[in-house]
Amino acid sequence: MKMSRRHFLKSSTALGALSAVPGLSLSKQAVAGDDGFKALVCIFLFGGNDAYNMVVPVDQHYLTYEKARPTLAIAKHELVDIGIQSEPGDTSPAVSLGLHPAMSRLESVFRDNNATVIVNSGQLVGPIIGETDPHPVPDFLMAHNLQQTMWQSGALNMEDKLGWAGRMVDSIYMSNDLSPMMSLNGEQKWLRNDIYEQMVMTGSGAGTYNGLNQEERIEAMNFHFGRQFNNLFKDNYVDVMSSRFYQNQRLAELLGTDGDDDTERSSLGEQLHTTAKLIQKHAEMGHHRQVYFVGLGGFDTHHNQKNVHHALLEQLSNAMAGFYQELKDINMLDNVTAFTMSDFGRRLMANDTGTDHGWAGHQLVMGGAVNGGKAYGQWPDLTPGSEYDYNNGRLIPEIAADQVNATLAKWFGYEETHLETLFPTLKAFEDNTLDFL
Amino acid sequence: MVTTINDPEQAAKFLYRATFGPKHGDVEKLLDFDGGIEGWFEDQFARQNMHLNLARKVAEETGEPLNESARMSAWWQRTLAGGDQLRQRVAFALSQIFVVSNNGGPGGEGLASYYDVLVRQAFGRFDEILKAVTLHPAMGQFLTLAGSRVKNEQNNTFPDENYAREVMQLFSIGLWELKINGQPELAGGKRKPAYTQEDVEALACVLTGWRKDKDSDGKDSNTKPMVNQRDWHDFGPKTVLGVDFPAGQSAEEDLNMAIDLLYHHPNTPVFISRLLIQRLTISNPRRNYIERVAKVFIDDGQGVRGNMKAVIKAILLDEDLIAGLAMADYQDYGSSTRNFGKVKEPVIAMTNLCRALNVKSNDPRRWWDFPGLQSNFGQAPLQAPSVFNFYEPDYAPKGEVANKELTAPEFNIHSMDSMRRISNKMWDLILSHRYTNERHWTWDRSPLENRVDKPDEYMAWINERIFFGLMSDELHHYLKDLLIDMTDKNIGDDRRTFATLFAIQCSPDFRCQE
Numbered sequence: 001m002k003m004s005r006r007h008f009l010k011s012s013t014a015l016g017a018l019s020a021v022p023g024l025s026l027s028k029q030a031v032a033g034d035d036g037f038k039a040l041v042c043i044f045l046f047g048g049n050d051a052y053n054m055v056v057p058v059d060q061h062y063l064t065y066e067k068a069r070p071t072l073a074i075a076k077h078e079l080v081d082i083g084i085q086s087e088p089g090d091t092s093p094a095v096s097l098g099l100h101p102a103m104s105r106l107e108s109v110f111r112d113n114n115a116t117v118i119v120n121s122g123q124l125v126g127p128i129i130g131e132t133d134p135h136p137v138p139d140f141l142m143a144h145n146l147q148q149t150m151w152q153s154g155a156l157n158m159e160d161k162l163g164w165a166g167r168m169v170d171s172i173y174m175s176n177d178l179s180p181m182m183s184l185n186g187e188q189k190w191l192r193n194d195i196y197e198q199m200v201m202t203g204s205g206a207g208t209y210n211g212l213n214q215e216e217r218i219e220a221m222n223f224h225f226g227r228q229f230n231n232l233f234k235d236n237y238v239d240v241m242s243s244r245f246y247q248n249q250r251l252a253e254l255l256g257t258d259g260d261d262d263t264e265r266s267s268l269g270e271q272l273h274t275t276a277k278l279i280q281k282h283a284e285m286g287h288h289r290q291v292y293f294v295g296l297g298g299f300d301t302h303h304n305q306k307n308v309h310h311a312l313l314e315q316l317s318n319a320m321a322g323f324y325q326e327l328k329d330i331n332m333l334d335n336v337t338a339f340t341m342s343d344f345g346r347r348l349m350a351n352d353t354g355t356d357h358g359w360a361g362h363q364l365v366m367g368g369a370v371n372g373g374k375a376y377g378q379w380p381d382l383t384p385g386s387e388y389d390y391n392n393g394r395l396i397p398e399i400a401a402d403q404v405n406a407t408l409a410k411w412f413g414y415e416e417t418h419l420e421t422l423f424p425t426l427k428a429f430e431d432n433t434l435d436f437l
Numbered sequence: 438m439v440t441t442i443n444d445p446e447q448a449a450k451f452l453y454r455a456t457f458g459p460k461h462g463d464v465e466k467l468l469d470f471d472g473g474i475e476g477w478f479e480d481q482f483a484r485q486n487m488h489l490n491l492a493r494k495v496a497e498e499t500g501e502p503l504n505e506s507a508r509m510s511a512w513w514q515r516t517l518a519g520g521d522q523l524r525q526r527v528a529f530a531l532s533q534i535f536v537v538s539n540n541g542g543p544g545g546e547g548l549a550s551y552y553d554v555l556v557r558q559a560f561g562r563f564d565e566i567l568k569a570v571t572l573h574p575a576m577g578q579f580l581t582l583a584g585s586r587v588k589n590e591q592n593n594t595f596p597d598e599n600y601a602r603e604v605m606q607l608f609s610i611g612l613w614e615l616k617i618n619g620q621p622e623l624a625g626g627k628r629k630p631a632y633t634q635e636d637v638e639a640l641a642c643v644l645t646g647w648r649k650d651k652d653s654d655g656k657d658s659n660t661k662p663m664v665n666q667r668d669w670h671d672f673g674p675k676t677v678l679g680v681d682f683p684a685g686q687s688a689e690e691d692l693n694m695a696i697d698l699l700y701h702h703p704n705t706p707v708f709i710s711r712l713l714i715q716r717l718t719i720s721n722p723r724r725n726y727i728e729r730v731a732k733v734f735i736d737d738g739q740g741v742r743g744n745m746k747a748v749i750k751a752i753l754l755d756e757d758l759i760a761g762l763a764m765a766d767y768q769d770y771g772s773s774t775r776n777f778g779k780v781k782e783p784v785i786a787m788t789n790l791c792r793a794l795n796v797k798s799n800d801p802r803r804w805w806d807f808p809g810l811q812s813n814f815g816q817a818p819l820q821a822p823s824v825f826n827f828y829e830p831d832y833a834p835k836g837e838v839a840n841k842e843l844t845a846p847e848f849n850i851h852s853m854d855s856m857r858r859i860s861n862k863m864w865d866l867i868l869s870h871r872y873t874n875e876r877h878w879t880w881d882r883s884p885l886e887n888r889v890d891k892p893d894e895y896m897a898w899i900n901e902r903i904f905f906g907l908m909s910d911e912l913h914h915y916l917k918d919l920l921i922d923m924t925d926k927n928i929g930d931d932r933r934t935f936a937t938l939f940a941i942q943c944s945p946d947f948r949c950q951e
Contacts, residue, residue, distance in 0.1 A: 237948055248856075352594060
């Protein structure tokens with residue numbers, strides 16, 4: 001179905017009374033009593049997070065880390081011990097892991113076993129480490145925009161018009177009214193799908209159209225909503241203006257248009273706070289599944305990394321911890337899984353005061369469904385020239401992003417037997433999914 | 438073939454593309470220009486208004502620091518009132534290719550100085566633009582070329598690859614090898630990368646050894662071109678894109694050679710031409726249109742490569758624009774009239790309205806950023822979220838545009854929130870005819886008030902002054918009926934003028950262009 005063409009408003013609708021919106025009560029019935037609600041929340045760290053300074057060994061393996069990046073290493077005694085270890089393997093020992101000192105607020109979440117780290121993961125089209133006949137490396141590994149696309153599409157799905165969350169929901173019944181695909185950080189490929197418009201809002205949610213407080217101006221808007229054009233752009237503009245208007249009205253009704261409390265929040269904190277509010281309203285929106293995208297920029301720390309990265313990780317940690325508490329408060333912890341993505345990890349070796357684009361990194365996963373108490377994946381040998389060293393400290397991932405994505409999709413309700421259709425890369429790997437969920 | 442502009446409709450369309458929107462009398466002036474369209478171009482080429490001097494003046498007269506607010510004041514004044522419209526419009530387009538942003542770049546002074554590079558070089562030669570952009574301290578800071586130094590074994594540090602990567606990916610050759618018409622070259626059905634990670638690393642070595650210059654107060658300069666720092670430069674031999682850079686070359690020699698390499702790369706003409714076409718004229722140019730412009734980029738007819746005067750002219754006077762032809766569906770050959778045109782950039786839609794209504798600043802010393810571009814329009818000059826600009830050149834919204842393999846980049850920033858905010862700010866501008874606050878703008882509504890009881894005259898004014906003759910019959914009839922209907926109901930002047938103007942600002946007719 002096509003949601004966008006076309007929404008006509010009654011004057012009263014635009015003026016705030018939305019009870020007459022068709023479809024709403026129907027969707028409500030469809031999910032009445034459904035307590036199996038689930039939401040995925042992607043926290044995208046734009047620019048390429050220096051994951052090897054976000055998660056650091058707190059045991060004797062710290063020394064190899066320090067040696068690899070003497071000018072940037074975090075002092076060992078400052079690290080936040082979160083009581084988890086990487087998985088031991090044939091050649092790698094279990095390594096005890098800590099977080100960057102700016103992330104202390106996440107310690108209790110890890111200690112509650114509600115968060116974990118996916119160690120040394122990244123974009124792969126097949127295994128490389130430990131293979132006698134390793135797979136080729138993905139294209140344009142260190143280019144920001146293409147790598148962002150790869151995380152959002154799947155490693156072999158760059159040419160696909162849709163993102164993986166979008167392809168995932170195309171086969172899951174979700175709602176027939178307000179879109180369950182929501183971005184609080186701009187239009188995103190991850191959410192593109194064949195059924196729903198994505199709802200793109202700011203961290204603060206919805207607002208008002210100031211001119212629409214007189215009949216004749218509402219009437220004028222309505223006139224445009226009903227127009228058809230021979231021109232591609234004008235014709236599609238009508239769809240966009242009507243669906244954006246409609247989405248805004250619905251959200252304004254659900255969330256209100258003013259801030260709800262006086263708490264000071266960072267940009268990411270605000271986005272996750274609004275996400276929590278929307279999750280709380282899922283039944284009113286007729287949703288039993290929701291997908292959210294939030295984001296934080298500034299991770300491209302070529303220069304002056306120490307201060308900049310500290311502030312970013314602090315914002316990330318505080319926002320995630322705040323979100324965790326809100327989910328707890330609304331009793332939604334087990335229904336929501338939040339996870340990070342980032343363009344790429346950064347090179348172990350520094351530039352002058354920063355770092356350059358790398359490859360493998362670590363990602364965080366948080367939620368009541370997470371099998372915490374341990375990290376997933378093996379800690380790589382950080383010695384220059386080791387089998388993990390692609391070149392000059394750009395590390396080769398051992399866990400594929402698509403394996404992590406597939407695990408999230410499976411938890412969300414995607415048919416397990418179809419995972420290899422969703423992520424064709426999986427065929428090259430022994431395990432389609434990991435057991436962190 | 439370069440066409441000529443000789444009727445009012447074509448003249449109006451031309452002015453929407455080549456300027457920030459026509460003002461009253463511009464269409465007639467263009468049609469009567471001494472020397473015709475050629476004369477108009479020569480006149481525009483000769484005009485040049487800078488931004489930094491104006492921002493400095495604002496700072497001095499108001500006692501404020503030279504901050505982003507002062508820079509935006511200069512930008513609004515040049516954009517709304519400057520006589521060098523073509524230069525300013527091209528500079529704005531270039532600012533979306535050679536992206537520097539306050540998000541990671543320097544403050545207002547450095548950014549205004551950088552914008553001046555684009556203004557000054559808008560009609561220069563491509564290699565000169567690329568060199569000036571590369572060495573500007575704002576770029577040096579934004580893409581961290583300033584301070585990039587030769588590999589240091591002891592500290593285990595390496596040259597910064599940031600600028601080396603983006604100058605190839607975004608400012609010159611692009612990701613994939615291209616044919617002259619913009620189609621990717623294929624090998625075994627697959628696109629061929631235009632460069633490798635090894636090229637990026639080698640170019641990073643080539644570009645080492647630059648730092649910000651010092652101002653007279655001893656602080657790092659954000660306005661003077663960067664200077665080289667001998668001991669930071671990598672003097673070893675390098676190979677970039679198959680070209681050997683001999684050992685022992687200075688930072689300057691290496692840089693010049695790199696600029697020359699990118700300037701002469703076969704991708705550069707078509708890559709840059711297509712981006713400029715999308716910014717200035719239409720979103721989906723036909724292959725032939727791209728090829729015609731790229732050929733002018735390669736040779737302006739006098740043997741000069743990258744002559745931006747010739748390139749801009751070729752873009753704005755292409756025969757497809759007169760014929761109203763764009764690329765056919767599914768990137769096919771042939772042509773389409775339906776696919777012709779573009780969604781206006783939100784900022785451009787706003788400048789169109791401001792210039793049509795002849796908006797003035799209430800503060801005689803300066804322009805305040807009354808619309809609040811960055812927070813409300815999804816874009817603002819030199820305020821992109823990253824080096825990838827406000828939208829991707831190939832962005833296609835879900836539905837017809839994506840299904841037909843076409844592009845409409847500007848839709849990328851027409852989010853739920855932006856659509857509402859843009860509408861609110863345009864509405865605020867409409868209401869501003871009665872605003873007196875120093876930080877607000879205003880315009881003279883009396884011509885509309887004088888005609889509001891005479892629907893035919895009223896509509897004639899609207900069509901001539903706001904649409905420059907391009908208003909559709911459908912909208913014309915709707916607004917006229919609306920006016921008559923409201924008059925019959927004895928509704929007052931305010932509501933009648935507001936209703937028509939509100940309907941215009943949010944109309945697809947006004948927010949898109951053909």
